[in-house]
Amino acid sequence: MDRYTPSGGQRRFLTTRDRTCRHPGCHVSAGWADLDHVIPHGAGGATDCANLCCLCRRHHRLKTHADGWTHTLSDDGVLTVITPSGVTRVTRPPGWRVLTESPDPPVESAPVIEDPPPF
Numbered sequence: 001m002d003r004y005t006p007s008g009g010q011r012r013f014l015t016t017r018d019r020t021c022r023h024p025g026c027h028v029s030a031g032w033a034d035l036d037h038v039i040p041h042g043a044g045g046a047t048d049c050a051n052l053c054c055l056c057r058r059h060h061r062l063k064t065h066a067d068g069w070t071h072t073l074s075d076d077g078v079l080t081v082i083t084p085s086g087v088t089r090v091t092r093p094p095g096w097r098v099l100t101e102s103p104d105p106p107v108e109s110a111p112v113i114e115d116p117p118p119f
């Protein structure tokens with residue numbers, strides 16, 4: 001049976017990845033947020049970083065109890081929220097790039113542009 005409570009390592013990963021509540025337009029710090037099972041645990045959703053995101057208590061309750069909202073999370077942490085009126089909003093995890101980006105490529109020196117030869 002899959003555990004319901006995320007591990008400390010999962011919490012650290014998710015708060016670093018998400019930084020704030022992931023509800024579109026919300027800026028509550030991830031440190032104060034709940035870790036929400038986007039697919040509810042009771043409906044078979046895994047306690048897995050690909051199924052968890054940070055939501056503040058207000059938006060966690062909205063998602064859990066209000067009718068008509070649809071939340072989907074992709075493997076790379078992109079959250080798509082569809083409102084009851086059909087408006088779609090997408091939020092990307094601001095910390096994902098930091099977690100996944102490779103080191104910067106070496107900086108090449110600018111090419112030397114020589115003056116054209118005189119005619």
Ligand SMILES: [Zn+2]
Nearest residue numbers: 021026056059
């Ligand atoms: Zn929020």
